[in-house]
Amino acid sequence: MVDWKRNLTFLWIAQFLSLIGFSFALPFVPFYFQELGVSGRGALRVWTGLFAAGSGIPLAIAAPIWGALADRYGRRPMSLRASLAGAVVLAGMGLARTPGMLMVFRVLQGVFTGTITANLTLVVSNTPEKRIGLAVGIMNSAVFAGDTLAPLLGGLCADRFGYRLSFTISALSLLASFLVTLLFVREEFQRPPRQASKPAHLPLRLAGLRTAVAPFLPVVGLIALGGFARYLATPQYPLLVQEIALPSLGLATQTGLVNAAAGLSVVLAGIVFGRLADRGGFSRLGRVSALAAGAFTAALAAARSIALLIPLRMSADFFSGGADSLLNVLLARRADPGRRGLAFGLAGSVRSAAWALGGLVGGLLSAVAGFWAVFLLGGAIFGAVGQVFSRASSGNSNSNGV
Template sequence: MEHWQRNLYTVWFTQILSLTGFGFVLPFIPFFLQELGVTDPVELKQWVGWISAVPGISMGIAAPIWGALSDRYGRKLMMLRAMATGTIILAIMSTVQSPMSVLLLRLCQGFFTGTVTAAATLVAAGTPSDKLSSSLGLLASSTFIGYIIGPTIGGLSAEYLGYRVSFLIGSGVMLTSFILVLFLVREPKEGRKQRNKENGKRGISAFSEAVRALPWKQIGPLLIILFLLRAARSMPTPFLPIQVQLLRGKVEGAAAIMGAISGVIGLVTAISGILLGKLGDRHPRLKLISIFALAASILVLPASVMNSIMGFTIFFVAGSFFAGGLEPLMQSHLTSLTSAENRGTLFGIQTTVGSLGWAISPLIGSVLSIHFSIPSVFVAMSGFLLLASFVARINYKKHR
């Protein structure tokens, strides 16, 4: 097995652990807020919107910095940083007594963690270009597998052990992934070569040079598509638990049901990530993104009018299948347009753009849910996917 393959499989497994740790409780934040005393429906939706948005804001600020530092000091170090801080933040969350404390910790989470970006940067730095789509597709599946295991087990843990214990369990799982990366992952050769080459460069000048070296004419329109895709996929996530609670009619038992739904969504998006990754190695990526985003837009829309948990889940899961592999496919397309030594900077900028979508969409969802209803959030998700499909189609026709 080659060096890049060993890294890929090791990082893939540690990412499953990492996202399992985060998934143990974070999907159930709306229920945890109610335990902290937030029971007014409007106030709850406002807190859910802001607590979901602030990690995107802080990650959008921090990501280019971490990306440039990864180009200079190494991809492995950035993974260790993200996992170590994630371990600490989850442990502290088990002690909070107010919604404001949750918000502040989520702000820190966005600034200091980012395990997905750190892992993708490490894998992309050492993977042959003809294997990028399939490798990043496989890596993306780790995110969704983690969100199968984490929420499924975490939902049961939250129901029977409580949210605070679940935070501690998640922290322990994250710590395990940190230890595995520390001892098993090796720095990609491309990263070592670039740091030797850039040894004399420092700070802002090195970062600005890396930014200028990116092919902006090619990647600019693609970053717009990435923003739309992230906004679409992030918008309903914070409000899914509330929708499940409304369809069920009570909060008791909702965490376990939400965990099961999240597990199914994670499974189909993992399959989608692998499938689209393989298709992306053989077919035009922008054409695939246009087709799959359109299919996701059409399938998600009926979920907004379903009056049962089963009906809602069927349509939302179907839409999640077609939407699940879009971001890693776009990521591989962007990566293929950038030289290996500048991919850390690219991934940092990608994360900033994606984080803007992550930050804005929950706030839009909060406003829609307060002034209209929770189902209107899913209508908006469908609209963002449709717009992403349209922009991808235009760019595909322009460059084919």
């Protein structure tokens, strides 16, 4: 029998290393674009938006496929695939010579990676039902712990040694994540039997799919809205920092400080909201966290200094991270255990599509109207998520009182 606590420990390490890899260099891509020859404020904001969207659409298409394969062949192989592919892609980004080459590797990242969804699916498939809330919160803390430490170290490295070395270190971290999963994570997976009967006609198969996804489809919709709201501004933060930066520190270092402070707040959110999730009360917790995220996101429109930007972003990310933790727990509990690969694959797909659309809309809106419009729109969407959270979390009849 697989020790779920042991698996959770090593998957936390693998998740942490994978996020170290992705967050060590990628937050500074707007500055890397300038090194690759992109000039002009408007062009840079558009390229940044395109880069943000570049992995989202392919990932949205690929995630359900990987999720279905996880349900068929096991979750551990999907985790190994995602981390190894990430190592290869990030190494390629460090070798790019033009913005177009960088975008090609970004698209490949979307097709073949997806470590967060792969590792989270593996965790919930081996965790007792009553401990899923805690496990999801702990895994979310790994994501944002990586997001906390990596930008700070990556910014220092980029300012001192350049952006290409940062991508090399990123690739090595993803490789380490792959090795941790390969050597220490176990899975007892029983492959579902093949149907001996004649395959159903397409309308019947579609009806069966609709029945399978119906219990968790509203949750997936809220995950998409939250991802869109959050990613409207996320790719634009480095460019905002560039405009209000202190002259006494390196640009990448200050960007890393902003991202690290935000990541720290979401580490706390993952732990706090993960524990609260096991006690129930999703409607009230979700509503409060989403509305607070909206209020602080909108307040970011007034940030005109690093000293103000950091606490506002920490507050916004704390509550948006809390809402995301609650939605992941609710998704795991709504989905049938045999369909969790499908559930998290579908959620990863729509989240990625929302990130792509959010990054693109945020880049275009920022270029036309400025950063303030991006923050106000994101705040309004989080407010809408808060208003409808209770409807999505109602109607669950399991014993956990969700």
